[in-house]
Amino acid sequence: MNRTRRNVIAGASIAVLAAAGLGYEGWRHLAKGYPPTPYDDLLSLLPDREPAKQVGRAFLTANSGFVPARAAGALRQRIAGRPLSTVLQDELAQGDIIEAGHWLLPQTLVGLCALAAKS
Amino acid sequence: MAFIDARQIPDGTELTPDLAIIGGGPAGITLALALANTPIKMLLLESGGVEFDAATQALYAGEESGVRYIPLDATRLRYLGGGTNHWGGWSRPLDRIDFERRDWLPFSGWPFPREEIEPYFARAQHLIEAGPFLYDKLANGVLPGPLLPLGKGGLYNSFFQFSQWHGNPQHLPTAFGHRYSEQLKRIPNLQLMLHANVTGLRLAKDVRWLDHLDVATLSGRKFTVKPRHTVLACGGIENARLLLASNDVIAAGVGNENDLVGRYFADHAIPRDNATVVVFGGEIAGYYKTTKDAQGAHFRATISPTEAFRRDRQLLGALITVEQHVGLDALGQAAVETASGALGINASEAHAYSLGVGLELTPDPDRRVMLTSARDALGMPRLKLSMTIADDDLARYREVLNELGRQLLASKTGMLRIDRHSRADWLSVMDWGNHHLGTTRMHDDAKQGVVDANSQVHGLANLFVAGSSVFPTYSASNPTLNLVALTLRLADHLKGVFR
Ligand SMILES: Cc1cc2nc3c(=O)[nH]c(=O)nc-3n(C[C@H](O)[C@H](O)[C@H](O)COP(=O)(O)OP(=O)(O)OC[C@H]3O[C@@H](n4cnc5c(N)ncnc54)[C@H](O)[C@@H]3O)c2cc1C
Numbered sequence: 001m002n003r004t005r006r007n008v009i010a011g012a013s014i015a016v017l018a019a020a021g022l023g024y025e026g027w028r029h030l031a032k033g034y035p036p037t038p039y040d041d042l043l044s045l046l047p048d049r050e051p052a053k054q055v056g057r058a059f060l061t062a063n064s065g066f067v068p069a070r071a072a073g074a075l076r077q078r079i080a081g082r083p084l085s086t087v088l089q090d091e092l093a094q095g096d097i098i099e100a101g102h103w104l105l106p107q108t109l110v111g112l113c114a115l116a117a118k119s
Numbered sequence: 120m121a122f123i124d125a126r127q128i129p130d131g132t133e134l135t136p137d138l139a140i141i142g143g144g145p146a147g148i149t150l151a152l153a154l155a156n157t158p159i160k161m162l163l164l165e166s167g168g169v170e171f172d173a174a175t176q177a178l179y180a181g182e183e184s185g186v187r188y189i190p191l192d193a194t195r196l197r198y199l200g201g202g203t204n205h206w207g208g209w210s211r212p213l214d215r216i217d218f219e220r221r222d223w224l225p226f227s228g229w230p231f232p233r234e235e236i237e238p239y240f241a242r243a244q245h246l247i248e249a250g251p252f253l254y255d256k257l258a259n260g261v262l263p264g265p266l267l268p269l270g271k272g273g274l275y276n277s278f279f280q281f282s283q284w285h286g287n288p289q290h291l292p293t294a295f296g297h298r299y300s301e302q303l304k305r306i307p308n309l310q311l312m313l314h315a316n317v318t319g320l321r322l323a324k325d326v327r328w329l330d331h332l333d334v335a336t337l338s339g340r341k342f343t344v345k346p347r348h349t350v351l352a353c354g355g356i357e358n359a360r361l362l363l364a365s366n367d368v369i370a371a372g373v374g375n376e377n378d379l380v381g382r383y384f385a386d387h388a389i390p391r392d393n394a395t396v397v398v399f400g401g402e403i404a405g406y407y408k409t410t411k412d413a414q415g416a417h418f419r420a421t422i423s424p425t426e427a428f429r430r431d432r433q434l435l436g437a438l439i440t441v442e443q444h445v446g447l448d449a450l451g452q453a454a455v456e457t458a459s460g461a462l463g464i465n466a467s468e469a470h471a472y473s474l475g476v477g478l479e480l481t482p483d484p485d486r487r488v489m490l491t492s493a494r495d496a497l498g499m500p501r502l503k504l505s506m507t508i509a510d511d512d513l514a515r516y517r518e519v520l521n522e523l524g525r526q527l528l529a530s531k532t533g534m535l536r537i538d539r540h541s542r543a544d545w546l547s548v549m550d551w552g553n554h555h556l557g558t559t560r561m562h563d564d565a566k567q568g569v570v571d572a573n574s575q576v577h578g579l580a581n582l583f584v585a586g587s588s589v590f591p592t593y594s595a596s597n598p599t600l601n602l603v604a605l606t607l608r609l610a611d612h613l614k615g616v617f618r
């Protein structure tokens with residue numbers, strides 16, 4: 001009888017994504033001192049550079065051809081002074097998503113993450 | 120009338136019913152119930168007894184090759200009730216698109232549209248005991264918990280309903296043999312014979328008429344049945360075996376002049392843990408993870424591509440299920456922090472779950488069952504299954520996942536990671552639905568199908584096939600509700616044939 005599609009009882013290994021540090025409010029207060037880079041205008045759009053760097057590194061392992069200066073130019077054009085959330089919503093509406101570490105994310109966000117990883 | 124034991128029938132007996140039904144699974148039982156109290160004298164021949172028996176089950180053993188599949192004697196049950204003795208009760212009607220000819224999908228197109236079986240769904244639903252026929256209409260009523268907001272896009276919240284045998288204390292899915300035994304015994308125009316294995320379909324000399332059936336028991340009895348009409352209802356694999364093995368007059372087997380019998384086999388691919396979904400706002404409603412009751416139905420939510428999206432992107436059916444809570448690694452947590460932060464969402468209550476899916480496959484003539492030189496205890500040739508799955512089918516599902524990931528982010532509901540990458544990776548988590556489809560496909564043209572739109576074997580006026588072996592394309596929906604509906608339609612057709 002396969003009431004669930006799997007043989008293992010669902011829920012046996014419950015691991016809730018307990019999210020200390022996931023709070024969006026929290027990281028805004030975490031002022032971190034980073035050395036200046038030519039991309040600070042872009043990097044400052046990220047809510048927190050540390051997790052973003054991790055995402056960026058995951059993207060870069062599968063995309064070794066990433067050139068920061070060129071990517072930064074393209075990102076500035078794309079963003080064109082708009083709030084990041086607006087840019088991302090537009091991209092999502094258009095289906096502009098790519099994988100970083102197999103997570104599906106808006107293209108601009110991944111670009112910013114990759115830039116953070118390279119900085 | 121009490122069931123008859125074929126082991127008591129004297130050797131050499133010839134029985135002459137109006138209609139022989141070969142197989143007492145849900146297809147055969149449905150047909151007998153639907154033709155009850157008509158002038159048609161029926162004889163239902165069932166290989167097994169009313170309970171499992173190892174020697175009878177061993178008649179189902181065979182070989183598998185290619186992509187790993189379930190052993191042929193483990194994916195079926197050979198006794199009264201057939202597969203419903205261990206089915207999961209997952210039910211969902213075929214969609215309109217499933218019947219359509221799609222230029223981009225080779226061998227697609229049923230000989231009729233969905234409207235043709237719609238009138239039979241209510242009765243089929245009643246027979247499988249899955250409550251009111253609601254399915255996607257459940258979304259319009261009161262549910263125990265909120266639907267996952269998916270916003271606009273190619274995927275939507277849809278629903279399975281489940282068979283529940285109300286007489287059974289554990290509310291298991293309806294096991295047709297046990298559930299309908301008493302009813303079958305009361306049908307005046309039915310004789311139901313247990314332990315009766317049909318071993319051959321014997322053609323008349325002109326090869327346009329099925330003359331008689333050879334029947335054998337494991338105890339060594341042999342006799343014949345000479346019906347006016349016969350319905351083959353032995354399940355999606357065995358239907359093909361019996362046709363192929365009946366090769367004394369036509370070397371390729373009965374109904375196989377065009378080398379189609381046994382080809383186009385399919386099942387629903389079930390790659391486990393193929394993706395991880397994060398829901399930002401907290402726990403997903405329980406009815407995504409397990410069955411719940413509402414609106415009189417026992418149901419579970421699934422996420423699936425809309426028909427419009429499937430047409431537009433040339434995609435096959437996929438029924439995605441939320442499986443279980445999972446933890447996230449550091450990268451996963453970083454991705455959630457980054458995405459939710461950038462979209463301005465509080466993800467402090469986020470939960471992550473693994474996803475499962477039931478996938479439709481592209482019809483493939485090389486995915487097939489063939490006879491081998493090995494023989495079973497009754498001397499019947501055994502089968503070998505050659506299993507395939509196309510890279511394209513996996514790629515199509517990735518596109519479905521991409522869209523789900525996009526929609527989750529766009530609606531600020533959550534996000535998604537695809538967890539399977541190479542073909543080997545997909546195959547390593549591949550399971551199957553135990554749904555045996557396609558081996559006697561339906562098509563108006565004898566060169567493209569074994570049976571016609573009425574389930575009659577092309578060129579043989581008195582042989583019909585019931586069950587999911589007639590499905591020319593497969594949908595992602597579980598087959599039993601649909602094959603029961605098709606069998607009810609066949610019953611109506613047979614009433615006309617006998618009139
Ligand atoms: C583990 C499992 C879980 C499943 N879960 C689901 C689910 O959740 N939802 C769903 O829709 N479907 C499910 N199925 C599939 C479902 O069981 C089948 O779709 C259904 O049983 C097919 O009905 P049928 O009558 O065509 O064939 P079967 O159920 O296979 O019945 C065929 C009958 O013919 C008899 N027979 C075979 N050969 C001969 C012969 N030569 N002579 C006489 N009699 C013969 C057999 O003994 C058997 O009783 C599941 C199957 C399995 C194995």
